[in-house]
Amino acid sequence: MKITICITTFNRHLDLERCLRSINQIKLEKKILLNIIIVDNSINYNLLKIKKKLSKDSKYKIIFLNQKNRGRVFARNKYLKKLKHINPDYICLFDDDCIVDKYWFKECFKTIKKYKADVVTGPQIYLKSSNSKKKGNNFSYLFEKNYKNKKICCVKWAASNNVFMDYKIIKKNNLSFDKNLNKFGVGEDQLFFSKINRNGYKIFWNKDVKVYEKFHFQRQNYKWLIDRSYRLGVLGYYIDQKEYGKINGLFINYFKSIYYFISFIISILLLKKNYFEKITNNFVRFYGRLIGPLTFKNIEFYNK
Structure with a gap:
């Protein structure tokens, strides 16, 4: 073998x-x-x-x-x-x-x-x-x-x-x-x-x-957290289109955007352990998916 x-x-x-x-x-x-x-x-x-x-x-x-x-x-x-x-x-x-x-x-x-x-x-x-x-x-x-x-x-x-x-x-x-x-x-x-x-x-x-x-x-570092959450949000739109087709993928992308926004609100209300990083991640993922269809092509290379 x-x-x-x-x-x-x-x-x-x-x-x-x-x-x-x-x-x-x-x-x-x-x-x-x-x-x-x-x-x-x-x-x-x-x-x-x-x-x-x-x-x-x-x-x-x-x-x-x-x-x-x-x-x-x-x-x-x-x-x-x-x-x-x-x-x-x-x-x-x-x-x-x-x-x-x-x-x-x-x-x-x-x-x-x-x-x-x-x-x-x-x-x-x-x-x-x-x-x-x-x-x-x-x-x-x-x-x-x-x-x-x-x-x-x-x-x-x-x-x-x-x-x-x-x-x-x-x-x-x-x-x-x-x-x-x-x-x-x-x-x-x-x-x-x-x-x-x-x-x-x-x-x-x-x-x-x-x-x-x-x-x-x-x-x-919160800069690392925000950057990664944003990129995952933006590229999520592309992955959804590849998986479900152009129209269905766009619909699913915005459905997930709403999900992250609701998670953001819940994170604020619950105030559980490590809540601030969860609030940050949920809001940035929501925002990334919201504008992903418009900004996907404009993202610069991530030189880490």
Whole structure:
């Protein structure tokens, strides 16, 4: 069985090294042939500086690629193009700052066997930091899927920082990430996996298929929160049109806009824990969806 791990990276060498060390520790059956694709998304191919070290330290063969056109969509489509030549049985998608749980493959195969899953995903768990401004103030939680106390459930899409999937799905349907979402820096994986779900494939979320991510301090910043909420609001219009058609998508977009406005009002009235960031997120998402059809084409590239 051939499995290829796909990672995109942009000037996060220490994080990438840590990610690869965690991959070395994954429990893997001997019959599995594993290799890794790393796509460097820097214009000057900065990964060349540590390429030899990464290859030496890795237990598995690494294929290095460079994508000079900035943006995650271009970088991810670069490894999809390379996969056509490798033709693996399964692929894994990780971010460069992920630490992969050592039982990750074991849990993925258990989910496939028990539930006949085509795609398996799971949580991204943020590592605690003693240097954070205050406990529980990582605004990323506002954008993570919350499946409450469920251990395993069928879902409509997956985030591409933690995915195991049958490669035949991509090959058969000639799938790629949507270039129109490249400038947003978010949302392209939602559309990608929503298409897979609409084509009848089953996506399962398993809480034990987990990866860890370090704490990013900028995600305590309200500027980061407002910017991300706004972009998700604006691009939501585009995703809805792709999923439901032009007219229905526009109607659904404004229905969701009303939903966020009502959530904004409720957040004000309830004054629960962390209410201010929830108020901010709900209002900005409402506003983004409200003006999304008018401003989608004018959004500038998100250079994070």
